[in-house]
Amino acid sequence: MDNAKLILNGQEYEFPVIVGSENEVGIDFRKLRATTGAISFDPGYGNTGATESAITFINGEEGILRYRGYPIEQVAENASFVEVCYLLIYGKLPSKDELTKFENDLTHHTLLHEDMKKFFEGYPANAHPMAIMAAMVISLATYYPNLNENESSAEMINLNIIRLLAKVKTLAAFAYKKSIGQPYIYPRNDLNYVEDFLHMMFAVPAEEYVVNPVVARALNLLLILHADHEQNCSTSTVRMVGSSGASLFASIGAGVTALWGPLHGGANQAVIQMLERIRDDGSDYKKYVNMAKDRESGFRLMGFGHRVYKNFDPRARILKEAADEVLNELGIDDPLLSIAKNLEEVALSDEYFIARKLYPNVDFYSGIIYRAMGIPTNMFTVMFTMGRLPGWIAQWKEMHDDPTSRINRPRQIYTGERNRDFVPLDKR
């Protein structure tokens, strides 16, 4: 493709163009400031490519999502979450032997250092589990203290990757048990990744707990659909922090905090709270669609809209179907599901939403399934964290292994006070 031309102050400049394997086009502005003295200005980075990546592809116009080239629909239908972790992090589907070894490694690193339990004790009972997750993930760096990953061996980094994937579900379950005042249930090596998590969440020492296969299948699907989504806010945060050489644990901890926001992963909790509000308001969902269209109301339809998808989010399509199946199999009639469906129907036939290409996103139906599984609302984003972890790790590793990667440091346009002399206190 020809170079891109820019005319600034009557002078013409040329910039190379890069084209990805899916024909995405990028103007290579790495020499923009050096050649023109100007910078690109793109608040929110809606038009800015921060990196090349070979992990996940999204075509937002056509509602396409692929992990390492595999369509999400096929992966969701056929894979286990652990297989998807391997695919994202190591770049290929594991062979039988590779999967067995990987599963074995994950199974044998699930235990937390007993002292970490003391951290849990320090939190107020109503502490939000996302705050605990962020702090606990970063605290792992104190038990595995190779603080500068640039000097760490590939083996050490891979061991920390295994530790993080294995321990995150123990941390999540312990945070839940702490919040409800129940005893912690330790990991069991005879259960697979998803079953072990559900056992740690819902078992109690007083009686045997058998994992419901419907719930296990639903959780496997939810984790897969959340596993990666290229350069979203939390993943960009992981790369930003990691670009300074900070440890894997520190970088991922930062990602957890970014995901917590209601415009990002925190939307799944916000959706259920919105649906409950509509239910308690006579299920008048048309009223809330109108509120969402009124900019003054400050109200948005949570679970609707996306920076990249200007069509149906394929994850939402899959979860809408799964919501019906899971609730039917569990014999649950949740009024929030019919409110959600009615809301979707009205919004999708409304000019305001059509004009802005606003469709349900991954958070619209996920909460209804978590609820049916017995996951409390304030744990929804922790579930998102567990799902997104392999994607964050894969993105961090791709950046870490790239010898050309530099520290992330965007520029700005200063609009504040210009040069002025300091005024001593007695002169103010």
Ligand SMILES: CC(C)(COP(=O)(O)OP(=O)(O)OC[C@H]1O[C@@H](n2cnc3c(N)ncnc32)[C@H](O)[C@@H]1OP(=O)(O)O)[C@@H](O)C(=O)NCCC(=O)NCCS
């Ligand atoms: C996801 C989201 C943050 C993307 O934001 P974005 O790409 O920066 O888009 P903008 O916020 O600029 O929105 C574009 C327009 O659509 C409107 N809009 C976007 N999402 C909306 C929603 N959920 N409800 C009502 N209006 C919405 C905005 O008001 C804006 O309107 P305008 O053109 O009249 O100014 C945004 O759609 C949103 O806030 N959704 C709800 C939260 C959510 O579900 N997040 C999870 C994402 S997976």
